[in-house]
Amino acid sequence: MSGVQPNDLPSEAELAGMSRDELVKLGTKLDGVEIVHYEERWPVKGTRAERRAERLVALWFTIAALGGLAFLAAFLFWPWKYEAPNTEHHFLYSLYTPVIGLTLGIAILGLGVGALLYTKKFIPEELAVQERGDGGSAEVDKATIVAELADAGERSTLGRRSLIKRTAGLGAGVFGLGVLALPLGSLIRNPHADSETKASLWHTGWKAENGEKVYLRRHTGNFHEVALIRPEDLDAGGFETVFPFRESERDDEEALVAALKRADNPVMLIRLRPGQSVVKREGQENFNYGDFYAYSKICTHLGCPTSLYEQQTGLLLCPCHQSQFDVFHYGKPRFGPATRALPQLPITVDEDGYLIARSDFIEAVGPAFWERKS
Structure with a gap:
């Protein structure tokens, strides 16, 4: 006043x-x-x-x-x-x-x-x-x-x-x-309403439908080209980003493009050097095929692509916030803000010698969300 x-x-x-x-x-x-x-x-x-x-x-x-x-x-x-x-x-x-x-x-x-x-x-x-x-x-x-x-x-x-x-x-x-x-x-449109569909957060495009085989496909730059992968296509110590493919999608242009663009589809296929010592996650001892290991490319911190691989140390680096995951130790986080291991995709080879997914990931990929308990 x-x-x-x-x-x-x-x-x-x-x-x-x-x-x-x-x-x-x-x-x-x-x-x-x-x-x-x-x-x-x-x-x-x-x-x-x-x-x-x-x-x-x-x-x-x-x-x-x-x-x-x-x-x-x-x-x-x-x-x-x-x-x-x-x-x-x-x-x-x-x-x-x-x-x-x-x-x-x-x-x-x-x-x-x-x-x-x-x-x-x-x-x-x-x-x-x-x-x-x-x-x-x-x-x-x-x-x-x-x-x-x-x-x-x-x-x-x-x-x-x-x-x-x-x-x-x-x-x-x-x-x-x-x-x-x-x-x-x-x-x-609630993504959690039906958790068994591949459109939910619990599943990815690697989920098999009607028993159809899901192949590992490389992206050649041409969205409509189908390039399947055999074990001999990847050198020891090498890695490649792969995506799911089904034969029913071969002539479906929309499905071919969608498989390459879906956010939770990218997988890092890594071929370790022969004799490399590996610690496998309990219950996932048979998820690899020989020296071939497939991990989700989606960082468990905030969903960036873990696209940098150092073959000598076996570390996958997420460039966004520098989380590091140990491929030699079931994708376990070694550094940075990520706290969960990268989900591993179970893979094998079919009768024609192509790498295929045995099933979808057994856990949700990417960052945590409300319904997830771990």
């Missing part, structure tokens, strides 16, 4: 009987505020220029509303499922992410510009100087601040500008629906 002695303060009865203007004057005096400059934006009410300014602000809020509605429509109805290049619907599919970003950006831009224009064109121009005070607020201060806030609201002229209020409410409301759609939309 500044500038007023305790004896000069109004009593509770006098305080209750004061008008808002009187409370505002008292509040500024108590707060040690001096109004240096005050000027109404529109001293003459209802001019054509004022109405034009109001319509301009309303226009931007309307743009925000339209952008929000377009975002919701695109998020819910735009074709998002993968379409291979050179197919009929690939162009629409390729626009999904840009359309989502553009429409949400328009909604945010409209709200921001509308709020900025309203402040510049309708909020009175005021310059005030206030002394800094310490301590809590007295009852008289609490009463006067309410009056000051109400007075500021009236002086902003927002109360009598129904067009701006309606369009701002519409724009903010639709934008709010769009913001809610992002987290809620991802909950509609």
Whole structure:
């Protein structure tokens, strides 16, 4: 409090009987505020220029509303499922992410510009100087601040500008629906609802379906080329990233591409040097095929690719946060923030001499998630 002695303060009865203007004057005096400059934006009410300014602000809020509605429509109805290049619907599919970003950006831009224009064109121009005070607020201060806030609201002229209020409410409301759609939309399709499908977090694209054989496939750079791997294709001490392949997918362009792009599919196939001593994980003693070991490439810390292999030490390095996993010791973490070993894929060779997966991983790959207990 500044500038007023305790004896000069109004009593509770006098305080209750004061008008808002009187409370505002008292509040500024108590707060040690001096109004240096005050000027109404529109001293003459209802001019054509004022109405034009109001319509301009309303226009931007309307743009925000339209952008929000377009975002919701695109998020819910735009074709998002993968379409291979050179197919009929690939162009629409390729626009999904840009359309989502553009429409949400328009909604945010409209709200921001509308709020900025309203402040510049309708909020009175005021310059005030206030002394800094310490301590809590007295009852008289609490009463006067309410009056000051109400007075500021009236002086902003927002109360009598129904067009701006309606369009701002519409724009903010639709934008709010769009913001809610992002987290809620991802909950509609629960990845844990059926934990036995390969689409769940518990399984990967290596999960066999209807007993069909799952081969180890290398990525040649051509998404549609199928290059299967035999043991003799990999030199001792070498490694390669491999992906799952089924014969039923050979002529399915979408499936061939999806297998290479699915986040939890990459596996590091490593051929150790002959005679290398290895410690195997309990219950996974037969997951390797001779000197061939296959580990998930997805770091158990935050999901980055563990793509750097040092054959002399047997360490796999994740370049994101420098976690190191010991291939000679069942993929156990040796350094860095990762705390769980890399899951091992059980592999063998079929009757034609190709490396295949004996089953999916027996544990979820990648970082921990809510339902995972270890």
